[in-house]
Amino acid sequence: MLARVGKVAPDFEAPGYISGTFKPVKLSDHGGKWIVLCFYPGDFTYVCPTELAALAVRHATLSSLGVEVLAISTDSSEIHKKWHDEELARMVEGGIPFPILSDAGGRIGEAYGLYDAELGVDIRGWFLIDPDMVIRAMEVLTPEVGRNPDELIRQIKAFQRARATREVTPSGWMPGQQTLTPGPDLAGKVWKVWKP
Numbered sequence: 001m002l003a004r005v006g007k008v009a010p011d012f013e014a015p016g017y018i019s020g021t022f023k024p025v026k027l028s029d030h031g032g033k034w035i036v037l038c039f040y041p042g043d044f045t046y047v048c049p050t051e052l053a054a055l056a057v058r059h060a061t062l063s064s065l066g067v068e069v070l071a072i073s074t075d076s077s078e079i080h081k082k083w084h085d086e087e088l089a090r091m092v093e094g095g096i097p098f099p100i101l102s103d104a105g106g107r108i109g110e111a112y113g114l115y116d117a118e119l120g121v122d123i124r125g126w127f128l129i130d131p132d133m134v135i136r137a138m139e140v141l142t143p144e145v146g147r148n149p150d151e152l153i154r155q156i157k158a159f160q161r162a163r164a165t166r167e168v169t170p171s172g173w174m175p176g177q178q179t180l181t182p183g184p185d186l187a188g189k190v191w192k193v194w195k196p
Contacts, residue, residue, distance in 0.1 A: 003112040005138055009037070009129045010111040014072065016099040017080040025070065025099050028133065034067040034156060035129040039103075039114050039122040043075040043083035047124070047146045052100075053091040054149045059098065065156055066131075069098040074109070074121050077102045114140065128156060130163065170194050 001010050009027065016025040027035070038055065040048040055062070055069055062069060075083070080100040089095035101108075109115030109122035116123050125140035126147060136159050139147060158169040167179035170190075178194065180186060186193070 001111065003127065003135055003138075005135050007135060009035075009127065009133050009135050010108075011133075012108045012111065014101040014103060014108060015077045016070075016101045017077045017084065018099040019095070019097070020081075022077050022081075025101055027070070027129075030068045030070070031133050032131050034065065034131060034160070035127075036062070036067055036069045036152065036156075037112070037127040037129060038069060038071045039109060039112065039125045040071065040073050041119075041121045041124060041143050042073055043079050044087070045143075047143060048073070049083075049087055049091060051124075051146050051149075052088060052096055054146075055098070056088075056092040056096045058149050058153065061153060062156075065153070065160065067156060070101055071096070071098060072101040072103050072108060072122065074103050074106055074115075076104060126152070128152070128159065130159065171196065 003010055011028045013024055013026040016023055040051060042048060052071055080102065084096055103109050103122055106115035106117065106122060112127065114122045114125045123140065124143055125138060127135050128137040130136050137155055141147060154174060157175050158173050161179065162168055167181050169179055180190065180194065
């Protein structure tokens with residue numbers, strides 16, 4: 001089964017490294033929470049440490065929103081530990097507070113449509129998975145450009161608002177701003193209540 005927005009996320013179990021320990025992590029064990037599944041091309045690269053560090057700096061915010069972060073690449077757990085200890089722990093005080101998973105052979109990346117068999121790596125992409133394990137959003141980029149965790153957090157808040165209220169959030173919506181209530185009275189008349 002290939003991962004798709006609006007469909008249940010493919011489950012998997014993978015070896016992981018977190019806080020000095022090695023342990024397997026199963027995606028479905030995080031059901032009931034929001035999950036950010038963050039694929040990246042590789043340890044000891046250039047953009048990838050900036051992304052993981054940026055997520056780590058925002059970990060308290062993500063946790064307050066009920067979000068679990070799982071980072072994943074094709075590197076082994078042992079390489080994750082070496083990279084963490086030599087670089088990531090120097091970028092973020094206390095190091096990376098979420099699991100870094102190993103997708104050796106790209107089986108998980110394949111299920112999520114991100115494994116590049118020619119290069120032997122998972123490409124840069126993340127998936128936002130809701131508490132029912134349904135994929136709500138995904139973003140995929142080529143390796144040279146990093147993702148924006150602040151936009152991810154904005155999207156999480158918007159999806160949580162929409163899920164809780166059955167309202168929809170217009171472009172660029174931020175908490176405290178107007179939402180829209182779908183219905184026959186609004187169809188064709190959004191212009192009356194919202195401007196870009």
